[in-house]
Amino acid sequence: MEPGPENARLVQRAFWLIRLRWVAAISVGAGTFFCSNVLGIVIQERALYGIAILLTAYNLAVYLLLRHFTGARDEVPYIAVKRAINFQMCADLLILTVLLHFSGGIENPLVFYFIFHMILASILLSVRESYLQATFAVLLFGLLVVLEYTHVLPHHCLEGFVGHCSYRAGLYILGVFFVFASTLYLVVYMASYISVRLKRAEKAHIQANTLLREKDRIKDEYVLRVTHDIKGHLATIQSCLGVVANGTIGRLDEQQADFVKTAHTRTKKLTAFVKTLLKLTQLRLNGESQMDVFSLRDTVCSAVTGVKAKARDKSITVESDIQLSRDRIYGNQVSVEEVITNLLLNAVKYTPENGTIAVRTKNENGSALVEISDTGIGIPEDELGNVFDEFFRASNARAVEKDGTGLGLSIAKHIVERHGGRIWVESSQNKGTKLAFTLPIST
Template sequence: MISESSIESVAPGYSPEEAALLMRLRVFVTMRWIAILGMLVATLVASQVLDISFPTLPVYLICPVIALYNVVFYFQLRAIAGGEPGTIVHKARMYGNVHIFLDLIALTVLLHFTGGIENPLVFFYVFHIVLASIALHFRVVYVVATGALMMVGLLVGLEYAKVIPHVNLEGFAAPTLYQDGVYILAVLLALAAILYGTTYMATAISGELRKRQRQVVQLGEELLAEKKDELEQVSREKAELTEEKDRFLQFLSIAAHDLKAPLTAIQGFLWVMVGGYAGELTDKQKNMLERSSKRITELLNLISDLLDIPRIETGQILTEMKDVSLKQILRNCLQEQRKVAKEKGLKLTVEIPEQLQRIRGSGPRLQQVITNLVDNAIQYTPEGTITVSVKERRDDIQVEIRDTGIGIPEEDMPHLFDDFFRASNVEVKGTGLGLSISKRIIEAHNGEIWCESPCPETSQGSRFTFTLPKMRKRSRRQR
């Protein structure tokens, strides 16, 4: 059986029919070498072991002749395989026709010098019919069968009429068998029945296989065209969505920026009024102004988060990348967080290696991520401990923030990093953008971030983990 991989190695870039035909013809070349070797071995065994007497010199001369045109056919196949697609089938079958008939002539000459009608090899013409049906057009196969029968008939007839001398296989067949008309007729009729019967069955099977192959190829082309159209449609839709997203991010950036300026001004006026610089206020008025200022602060935080999204999505963060010390960033963040944790009665533990490799990143953005994660841990931990640990691994640096707080419901975990999502067990108000922005920042650094709740070590609270790739050591040339 010829595998698809072997076919592709013979004629990459061609149609399955062309590739299969080239592969079969190459197999024929190999089989012809085997046939030559078989003839030489059979001649030696028959003459030396079985004591069958016949002239061996013609056999030894026929073998190099077959080898010669087999070499020619080999190089012809290589030339055909290197030709233009679309011409393969015609050229390969044309050369195949020539070599099949050369094989028939060689076999007929071989039969003449090895007993003619006495030799059982007379039925070896069947092999050529089978090979021809695999590679050639079915009409040509019938011509090959007829040609083989005519060659045998001509050989037997000429020997019977004593136009050419008959070579007897002494020690194997009676010397007068070639003159037995009944025997000759029986052999020729049997040969004709076998040749034409084999031709019919082999061409029918080969034709059906070729038909199925063409159907498979056609179906594959139709599916390929259909999938190509679908991919083009998806590509267009993706381009449209990307364009819509860019427009939305641009609008979001402009709207948030336009809102931030007046709100900041309003908050400034409120602080002036609360401070008594615009006149004395009653406690009720002061309380209302403080509440208004708090609401505006929440709005400003939301606007800051909204401004961060387009900055990260449009790649602005890449311009902020430089060599930074993660250890120093952590110290800056945690220095302020320790005070907040202490005021709430929480213990903040830090585990950072003394020697920590520098990374390439945006210091302010990484500080934003760490601050957000530690703030959340403090906010949602009524009592207990918050642990910040750093591990240097082979290819990256891993940062963990563990707490013993309220944890996150299992059903909320898949949506934890979605925009505007807030866990169902959270009562403190917020924008719902902190974790989604943190995820964008970490991914912009080619890192990963994930959450486990409850924390595997303590079976309570949550553990947020993110990784940052290490800086590659530069060679002297790069420096």
């Protein structure tokens, strides 16, 4: 079985071929009308219109068949699609030959159109199949010329277009045939050469990409294992330091207490960092595990309530305007609440005293929109593009808080995107920041 993308692309190209054929059918009809009515060339109008209708009917049948096959099954067998394209190419060459027969045979410059078919074959089919198509085209054209030459088939001379009929001019026929055949083979050779190289390069890219993704996964697993082990030790260190720092087992002198307290505080910060890193790594590896339908309104309210005390400590006003007529979200409520809480805590952290934080939610195009804006320090314009990057911290944020992890917004982005939503930031330095995200409403 061939890989999926190759298969899907072949199906896509089969539809492309159908679209090209619609253009061909229309061109045959329009061309016939133009040649006979405007240019006054004597041509087999009825036969040519017939061919245009035949081409339309044939294309419609191919279209319906392909739709039926791709609609009925998720996986269309690669071989089947390839065979169908091969068959269509042969049919196209046959129709072009018949068209040529009714429009002047060897005298008609339409013979150049065989080149298009050769390029198409080189793109869609294997090299071997492309040469076979070229051979089939050469045989068809040769047969047409010979049959007309020998009067087995009547020759329809293009009166009014060529000076005299040349279907009996032996040397001319031989010359045209030789150039025709060599052109087709050369076109297939060149187009296949490019096509094969492109396919090979693409394959290499896909392989490299898969390898990179696999390496990234291994790295994440490594980070997960290491950080988890570190966290276990840290938890114990923190608990032991906590016992001493709290004076539970006896009082320390001032200097001793100061050192232990510092160690305790730093351990707490490190633990928080490791926990955040673990959360992010887990999200990268597994995504959300428990999904359920929940109310976004309740989640937003709960998050807002949760950070009110911290906002009050800095005399920051939190305004909320929650307008959600439909607020059912399918996802992990704890994670979504964590996103909102994180954004709110960021807003509190980076908004000076007496500032304002506004939380707005509304329904928009089948999604719920949550906006959290503040009157804080803002983000420098040239750093806006990086705020969702792992470990990135804006230069002015570092001045406000030295020990941030730089992971909060990348976790938020992961969570929102896992829920099928989008998150973005708007900010102007020293004026404020707006973080907004959408989540699809559950139906």
